[in-house]
Amino acid sequence: MNRRVFAKQTALGSMGLALTPQFTLSQTTYKDFVSKRPPKKERLFTSKAIEEVIKKVKKQLKDPELAWLFENCFPNTLDTTVFYKEEIGRPLSHIITGDINAMWLRDSTCQVWPYVPFANKDEKLRKMIVGLINWQADCVLVDPYANAFKKDKSEVSQWKDDLTDMKDELHERKWEINSLLFVIRLAYKYWKTTGDTAPFDANWENAMKLIYQTLLEQQRFDNLGPYTFMRETTQANEVIANNGYGRPTRKIGMIHATHRQDDACVFPFYVPDNLMAVVELKHLAEMFKTILNNTTYAERCLKMADQIDSAIKEYAIIEHKVFGKMYAFEVDGFGSQLLLEESTIPNLMSLPYIDACDINDPVYQNTRKWLLSEWNPKFVKGKFTEGIGSTHYFEPPKRIWPLSTISRALTTDDKEEIMFCVEQIKRSNAGTGFIHESYLPDHPEDFTRPWFSWVNTYFGEMILILLEKYPKLLS
Template sequence: MDRREFSKKAGLATGGALIINPAYAMFNQKDKAFVSKRPPVNKRLFTSEAVEKVIVDVKKQLKDPKTAWLFENCFPNTLDTTVYYKEKDGKPFTYIITGDIDAMWLRDCVCQVWPYMPYLNEDEKLKRMIAGLINQTVKSVIWDPYACCFYDDFERVSSWSTEKYPVKPGVHHQKWEINSLLFVIRLCDAYYKITKDTTPFDDVWEEAMLTIVKTLKEQQRFHGPGPYKHARNYGDNYEYFVNHGYGRPTRKNGMIHATHRQDDPCILPLYVPDNLMAIVELENLANMFRTFKNNEEGARSCEVMRKQIMAGVEKDAIIEHEIFGKIFAFEVDGYGGRILEEESTVPNLMNLPYIGYCDIDYPIYKNTRKWLLSEWNPQYIKGEWTEGIGSTHYPQPPQRIWPLSTISRALTTEDDDEIKFCLNQLRNTDAGTGFIHESYVVDKPEEYTRSWFAWVNSFYGEMILKLLKEKPHLLT
């Protein structure tokens, strides 16, 4: 079945449009007859026996029927509705759409499958699907390392193909986000550490990894601005890039430049969360170069770049706040300019421990986290009964809370009361749909965006599994 036809038959909204259905507000939260919202078995795109077993086991453990219902619906949502698996010449390829947009973001697809990674050794079919995702993302990186999202073939033409700087066939958006490449590394590293299988790491894989290193080096901009620039045809200041499409001027300090972060344009080109993630993933890539390819030159390139980024972060990305002390800035320019803000996706300042950059007790992170959950953060939103961090992705007002940020908050604290607050907030803001949404208006969860956003559903399932393992008393 064609993906667009699948969306239509499943009754799923498309295009990320705002859904307003006041009837959801009347949903009886005490109703114990929670009916599964998963597609019928014969309509599911991909099924994993290991994942199905997890669903059965977890539902037995969860005390609250509403939470169990949300987990049952959300945890397998990526597999049920977004995974397109195929084999070509005996090699697996997996194309994963975001949900209501028929395109594969390199960041989103890795986050979507992340909670399934621990089960790869229990399910050969699941393992081969993830190997196929490695092959698909590697192929995409070679095709266009500056693009953030792709189609399943390199012939389909995007509606963005008429931009001032047109995108290639096969590319949905060409927005230069550092983390697009970093998530490919993250996926490969986790796959190997879990399975010890080196099958996907062939010469094509090495070409893609060398392309990643080359691209990140270009965007340190020590030797000029590099080949990428961005502009829209229409006169929207939101997507207007000064400096002939390269962004605002910077002092080159070793950090990597970006034009975008999480689909939105950077104000200052040195986006701090992505650079902190690069410190983690360049170390992983150096180890993989040595382990799989005996490529000492590639490994050393990663290590040199990593040290340069660390020096730039130490010098320019850690600032002294008048209230909170030393904190991480959001974006900087190397001249002393800084933006203090937050995004709700991954990576961001809240989930630095989640991406492996630091522990939750790291002093600068602790200070940053206090700032994030205060009125000093322009994206922090507090209503009468909902609160959370929003995003620059939609114009405000109205203010919108992003559940991705609420989940990140729960994953980066040891405080039981804070975790319970996050669990209850997520439980009570699904608008009766049985799924988590991209965003909702503060205190009005029935006014939400994206009824079919697989990443946040996977992230919710990942959170439940982590809490069951580490703090089962909060759920059982």
């Protein structure tokens, strides 16, 4: 189903919001912290290693509500969204988003990402991750332009009549560059963590070659490429200009997209995805060369990464009259630019998290200041809360997306700002025991998507990172 259909109907305060009595770690609103996890017999997948992590972290966290949230949220992907099987000994893992019965390539990588460091401690968990690597490769080979896939071809997608090449395996066919980039990201992380190269067989190599070919097509040096998308709709953020190809561009080496994070691009060069492409193409080149002994494709990937990087520096870093040099959100190569923000990953806030730049990079820091200011049309501020919203829902009302607040906490070394973010995320659960897609400022009980696995797991990842980086901050 559409994420909107499932929506529940219902800087430090421009860097100046302090930890008021409403936002202090020592206070709790909900006294009865009973686990919200499914009964053990109803959990779709279990991991001894992850259960040990939960026990350890609960003891470390001094705030009982934060510990309760971690217990509920960190295993949420395993508990409720993993469908694991083996076919002729080959692991396969289909991971739905939560309240939408389909697997997004981006979301599924993010959902298992914080489990990968524990793969060496749990063979069952390792095989589940290999299963996702395998399933993602299969998905790419079915259609590299699709963003979301069914578990079974017999399921009927509500988007089956979209004006694009819908195949039986597809839930939705929106071209988002990061769908393919997250496939690379997971494989590279798994390899670097485990040293295991078994999943990277001929099938996987063919999928990676197709990823390269698709990205090359969407540089559009020679033509517009094979992909178009149209949908019969009254929603402007579902409409792709220029008969489904997107607005005109200069061919500068950046990769074109029709969509970013489920919504239509205004200008086809979505900057965060292109920055992520530089990172992941270099990772793919390393895997081609080291694992597959394929120097031809390794060199091609590095050449493309250099092209994109050069074009970003020339066309996507702009001069703002207040903030100086900063990243644009989208550009077209002719000089047009869009200054905006999206809350999911990758976005401008999360660039250091995806290794696209250093936290202290001056261009990123200027961009971050802009993000947390009223110059950003998606910056949302209430009496006690502030954050960044999304283009995904119509406004008003403006909503805060916890995904972006988590990214904010992970892209600063300011402990006060980190604690401000942690406290806002904690309060946003509104007594449910889970983190949600979005909520109204100062009214977290008015939220969208009660079951959104990605944000739950990302919250758990944030807790683990903060405990490692700042051992005394939360414990």
